[in-house]
Amino acid sequence: MRVYYADHFVLPLPEGHRFPMRKYRMLRDAVAERLDGVELLEAQRADDAMLLLAHDAQYVAQVSLGQLDAARQREIGFPWSEAMVERSRRSAGATVQACRAALHDGIAANLAGGTHHAYADKGGGFCVFNDAAIAARVMQRDGCVQRAAIIDLDVHQGNGTASILSGDPTVFTLSLHGEKNYPFRKEASDLDVGLPDGCGDDDYLGALQAALDAMLGRFSPDLAIYLAGADPHEGDRLGRLKLTLPGLARRDDAVFGTLARHRIPVAVAMAGGYGNRIEDTVAVHLQTIARASAWQRRWLDRHATPTP
Numbered sequence: 033m034r035v036y037y038a039d040h041f042v043l044p045l046p047e048g049h050r051f052p053m054r055k056y057r058m059l060r061d062a063v064a065e066r067l068d069g070v071e072l073l074e075a076q077r078a079d080d081a082m083l084l085l086a087h088d089a090q091y092v093a094q095v096s097l098g099q100l101d102a103a104r105q106r107e108i109g110f111p112w113s114e115a116m117v118e119r120s121r122r123s124a125g126a127t128v129q130a131c132r133a134a135l136h137d138g139i140a141a142n143l144a145g146g147t148h149h150a151y152a153d154k155g156g157g158f159c160v161f162n163d164a165a166i167a168a169r170v171m172q173r174d175g176c177v178q179r180a181a182i183i184d185l186d187v188h189q190g191n192g193t194a195s196i197l198s199g200d201p202t203v204f205t206l207s208l209h210g211e212k213n214y215p216f217r218k219e220a221s222d223l224d225v226g227l228p229d230g231c232g233d234d235d236y237l238g239a240l241q242a243a244l245d246a247m248l249g250r251f252s253p254d255l256a257i258y259l260a261g262a263d264p265h266e267g268d269r270l271g272r273l274k275l276t277l278p279g280l281a282r283r284d285d286a287v288f289g290t291l292a293r294h295r296i297p298v299a300v301a302m303a304g305g306y307g308n309r310i311e312d313t314v315a316v317h318l319q320t321i322a323r324a325s326a327w328q329r330r331w332l333d334r335h336a337t338p339t340p
């Protein structure tokens with residue numbers, strides 16, 4: 033399975049900043065050490081033409097040149113630097129590449145991305161460019177797909193994604209998130225499922241399967257982009273849900289299994305994860321890559337039944 037990384041484009045942060053930058057390098061090291069059959073590839077940069085498929089020209093220019101006003105920069109949550117721009121472009125490019133690879137191989141992944149709080153004209157919540165919206169539109173522009181689905185299982189609502197793609201009948205947005213969690217003013221996705229604080233494995237998995245079935249009853253995507261946030265985990269500082277590590281494996285299997293039954297290729301992005309222990313967050317992300325890789329091997333074996 034092809035897996036794209038950009039963690040070596042380091043975004044300089046002040047001492048004590050609460051964004052867990054370290055997790056990306058830890059995740060790549062864990063994938064390299066512990067998973068067989070995964071090919072790690074450096075992410076390419078998303079160019080302006082790609083970014084402009086989902087973002088306003090003025091916003092792209094202001095981010096690129098460091099000309100956002102202070103309030104807009106604060107909303108992103110990172111100080112501006114050229115490295116911030118480069119990393120954001122690489123992270124979006126990685127999801128584009130993962131989509132291309134998925135269309136060829138069934139499943140591929142970006143070890144970053146899932147920056148779903150970025151709107152057409154502003155960033156937010158550690159998100160600069162909206163990789164999933166960009167990648168879906170690049171695949172359409174290049175004639176690779178007509179219809180794409182974005183399955184957002186980060187615990188926070190995909191507000192930027194919903195906003196960018198509202199009124200676009202060719203991209204379906206599904207968000208399963210904590211109803212009481214950030215962002216407190218939510219946008220309307222094509223399908224939103226708000227979960228109560230403290231939601232555990234069985235309730236979550238029931239809601240997820242119902243949502244996947246409802247989406248596929250209404251929409252037939254040629255490609256899915258899966259935001260596999262680690263923040264529904266019970267050890268997350270910001271998540272407010274109570275999913276266990278085995279519960280999150282069942283979550284990943286529900287997504288990969290449902291898509292496999294419908295022969296829909298899927299690109300996976302990592303999205304959020306803010307564990308009290310960073311090792312727990314990395315374990316959730318690593319498990320997603322391991323499950324993706326297991327399902328991808330099945331995909332390549334056309335005679336296999338879709339169960340790893």
Ligand SMILES: [Zn+2]
Nearest residue numbers: 186187188304
């Ligand atoms: Zn999140």
